[in-house]
Amino acid sequence: MLKLIFKMAFRDFIMRKARTILTILGVAIGIATVVSLVSISTGTKAQMEKSLAGLADFMVSPSSNAFGTGSKMDYTYYLYIRGFPEVEAAAPYLEGILAVNNKLSLIIGLDPSIDAIHSSPIKEGRSINWSAKEAVAGYAAAQSLNLKVNMILHISKGPGYKGEDFKLVSILERTGGFIDGEIYIPLQYMQRIMKAEGKINGVIIKLKSPNLANSFKQRIKKNLPDLEVFSPGTIMENIGEVLSLLDSVLLAISGVSLLVGVTSVLSTMITNVIEKTREIGVMKAIGASRRQILTIFLFQSVIVCLIGGILGVFFSIGVSPFLEQQISLASGISFQAVYSPELVLGAIALSCLLGVASGFIPSWKAANIQPVEALKYE
Amino acid sequence: MDAVTLKDVVKIYKMGKVEVPALKGVSFSVEKGEMVSIIGPSGSGKSTLLYMMGTLDKPTKGEVYIDEVEVSKLKGNELAELRAKKIGFVFQFFNLIPRMNALKNIALPMTFLGISKKEREERALELLEMVGLKDRWNHRPSELSGGEQQRVAIARALANNPSIILADEPTGNLDTKTGKEIIELLVALNKEKNQTIVIVTHEPGIAEKCRRIIHLKDGLIQKDEVKPS
Numbered sequence: 303m304l305k306l307i308f309k310m311a312f313r314d315f316i317m318r319k320a321r322t323i324l325t326i327l328g329v330a331i332g333i334a335t336v337v338s339l340v341s342i343s344t345g346t347k348a349q350m351e352k353s354l355a356g357l358a359d360f361m362v363s364p365s366s367n368a369f370g371t372g373s374k375m376d377y378t379y380y381l382y383i384r385g386f387p388e389v390e391a392a393a394p395y396l397e398g399i400l401a402v403n404n405k406l407s408l409i410i411g412l413d414p415s416i417d418a419i420h421s422s423p424i425k426e427g428r429s430i431n432w433s434a435k436e437a438v439a440g441y442a443a444a445q446s447l448n449l450k451v452n453m454i455l456h457i458s459k460g461p462g463y464k465g466e467d468f469k470l471v472s473i474l475e476r477t478g479g480f481i482d483g484e485i486y487i488p489l490q491y492m493q494r495i496m497k498a499e500g501k502i503n504g505v506i507i508k509l510k511s512p513n514l515a516n517s518f519k520q521r522i523k524k525n526l527p528d529l530e531v532f533s534p535g536t537i538m539e540n541i542g543e544v545l546s547l548l549d550s551v552l553l554a555i556s557g558v559s560l561l562v563g564v565t566s567v568l569s570t571m572i573t574n575v576i577e578k579t580r581e582i583g584v585m586k587a588i589g590a591s592r593r594q595i596l597t598i599f600l601f602q603s604v605i606v607c608l609i610g611g612i613l614g615v616f617f618s619i620g621v622s623p624f625l626e627q628q629i630s631l632a633s634g635i636s637f638q639a640v641y642s643p644e645l646v647l648g649a650i651a652l653s654c655l656l657g658v659a660s661g662f663i664p665s666w667k668a669a670n671i672q673p674v675e676a677l678k679y680e
Numbered sequence: 681m682d683a684v685t686l687k688d689v690v691k692i693y694k695m696g697k698v699e700v701p702a703l704k705g706v707s708f709s710v711e712k713g714e715m716v717s718i719i720g721p722s723g724s725g726k727s728t729l730l731y732m733m734g735t736l737d738k739p740t741k742g743e744v745y746i747d748e749v750e751v752s753k754l755k756g757n758e759l760a761e762l763r764a765k766k767i768g769f770v771f772q773f774f775n776l777i778p779r780m781n782a783l784k785n786i787a788l789p790m791t792f793l794g795i796s797k798k799e800r801e802e803r804a805l806e807l808l809e810m811v812g813l814k815d816r817w818n819h820r821p822s823e824l825s826g827g828e829q830q831r832v833a834i835a836r837a838l839a840n841n842p843s844i845i846l847a848d849e850p851t852g853n854l855d856t857k858t859g860k861e862i863i864e865l866l867v868a869l870n871k872e873k874n875q876t877i878v879i880v881t882h883e884p885g886i887a888e889k890c891r892r893i894i895h896l897k898d899g900l901i902q903k904d905e906v907k908p909s
């Protein structure tokens with residue numbers, strides 16, 4: 303019986319090739335969309351976690367300025383905060399999107415105090431001399447701008463502006479974090495280029511102990527109410543919010559594309575059942591039970607969806623290098639989509655489920671066809 | 681023993697508010713080994729009657745017994761099994777499954793009963809030989825003539841050794857000569873294998889081939905005629 307069901311279902315494929323192929327494509331596109339979206343979302347999360355792993359520090363900057371480039375504060379705040387009893391080390395920074403050899407890139411001005419907080423592994427070159435006009439490039443920044451050690455970087459406020467020349471002394475190892483996409487120069491020159499002498503965006507802080515976080519926050523709140531403390535936790539929360547928003551958008555898109563898949567299977571199955579009304583009537587007349595008819599049709603729709611699903615997974619994996627490239631270009635972070643075995647198996651399970659869901663009503667209709675009516679049906 | 685018994689069967693089709701009485705109270709039995717024809721003008725209720733006997737439709741009133749089991753008492757899956765085991769249908773338009781070859785078509789009722797492939801194919805080949813189409817086993821219905829298709833349909837009807845064969849105008853779509861051959865085949869089945877057969881027809885020439893002729897008119901039995909043998 304099982305084999306017969308297989309054969310009947312397959313025979314129908316061949317007979318209705320074109321329609322079946324279109325349906326399979328419909329399902330494949332739906333599943334591919336879902337798989338791609340999930341792989342991107344997983345990739346983004348993995349990326350964020352990796353980035354934040356290296357960011358075990360607190361940041362203090364003017365309120366409403368979580369990630370930098372906005373409002374500035376006086377350098378003297380840094381000197382003040384550095385003296386707080388909870389603080390082990392502090393480093394001022396000023397960042398901006400500037401032109402590097404006429405291409406826009408994220409530049410951060412730092413000073414030697416950063417060495418007490420972060421040590422970035424050098425891939426090539428030597429460490430920066432903070433008093434010279436030297437620069438360090440993150441892995442991805444070096445790649446996208448095609449930078450080589452010892453190159454001279456002309457950094458200016460924008461293409462066309464008069465800027466200053468820096469010697470690239472090192473390229474950093476790939477970390478997977480934000481620093482990959484950045485170029486560092488000494489803070490004093492950064493301030494000069496940005497025309498922000500005596501200004502910084504914020505201070506990176508290393509506390510003596512993570513337990514002091516609350517007392518540090520209280521102290522900032524009391525003494526410097528204009529400033530806000532961003533802990534890795536709050537950053538995580540912010541990102542979490544963004545990601546959950548992203549997830550609900552992805553969910554909506556997935557829902558729509560799956561709906562398209564379901565609709566195409568549903569309409570194909572309904573057409574199939576209508577076309578076969580007479581045949582179904584004959585089969586029932588010669589002894590097929592309702593369950594057997596139901597199984598034949600359900601099996602057919604599950605097979606169509608399963609093939610579509612497998613194809614969809616391959617589609618998605620096939621286009622992922624392109625998507626990764628586009629996202630990397632757009633975000634400036636070297637992005638990688640994540641295809642976990644769970645995702646692949648889940649997609650295949652989902653496509654089976656899709657087959658059952660969209661095939662059930664037509665199959666149920668088929669199973670309940672009245673033989674007498676069907677035999678009169680032309 | 682009776683293969684089929686009908687007791688006061690009434691069938692009324694409802695079409696909106698209009699009621700169409702197709703059978704108005706029909707009672708008779710078909711004994712095992714009998715060959716019966718049901719004859720009557722178009723619209724007299726012949727097909728309706730045959731479908732009742734084949735459990736494809738339920739009477740509005742009255743009872744139908746197959747091998748002395750009252751069919752209205754059976755559940756859906758039991759009814760399907762009963763149809764697979766005890767009834768063999770032959771239709772005017774053959775109604776073979778177009779995508780299956782002759783062998784598969786004949787084996788189909790056996791698959792519904794879960795009979796093994798080997799057994800199915802052996803039996804199907806046997807039946808193909810019986811209807812004289814052994815060498816055509818791999819041909820699809822579209823590659824067979826009407827007469828040949830009807831032979832395959834008869835073989836399919838015999839697949840599970842049914843108690844009764846029900847044929848609705850089995851020659852209605854065939855020329856006279858081929859029709860005669862099909863009837864001859866059915867007569868031979870009845871004579872040689874003692875197969876119970878009911879044939880619906882409106883051609884007296886075909887009814888004549890059966891010892892017993894039931895005349896139907898306006899949903900009632902007008903005459904139940906048994907020729908002396």
Ligand SMILES: Nc1ncnc2c1ncn2[C@@H]1O[C@H](COP(=O)(O)OP(=O)(O)OP(=O)(O)O)[C@@H](O)[C@H]1O
Nearest residue numbers: 693695700702721722723724725726727728729882
């Ligand atoms: N599904 C139905 N709905 C309504 N009326 C029906 C239905 N099926 C049959 N009838 C009516 O019941 C009556 C008997 O029909 P049936 O098909 O049994 O006749 P028949 O003797 O087989 O005729 P024919 O020789 O033309 O095949 C007819 O009047 C027909 O119109």
Ligand SMILES: [Mg+2]
Nearest residue numbers: 726727728848
């Ligand atoms: Mg009829």
